[in-house]
Amino acid sequence: MAMKTCSVCEEEQWEDLVDDEGICESCRKNFAIPRQSPALRPLTPCRRCGGRVIVRCRAIRERGASGGDYVHAYIAPLAATFARATRETLFRKRTVEQNKPDLAQPAGVFEAYICRACGLTEIYTRDPETIPIGPEYATELIEVPSGETPFR
């Protein structure tokens, strides 16, 4: 198998460990880099200053840490909520939801679009239809009455 150089760590690796963006699996995970995807914000100028250069931040990453003395620091994407942890029961091999969130499963990852000139920042959320709704997720649906129009 051929070797490929990761564009982030610049280490040579087996090519199946380096994806089509040229990033290796461990860098993808360590830097919490979401895969390439279409931009969520329409390609319109900044609504405040008319600026035409936008910084897309594919994930708003936050610092996490675990361990009593915060020895294990990592970065993770900021998201609307987290899925619930599940486990398989031995009985009938059913999957049941547990009484805690699964911190490895953020749902509704936030993206930021920042005007390079004035800094106005718009937040968009990836895959909004997948965000679980309920008090245990700290989410709820509110419906806009019909007759209300956008862009007022």
Ligand SMILES: [Zn+2]
């Ligand atoms: Zn790498």
Ligand SMILES: [Zn+2]
């Ligand atoms: Zn602007």
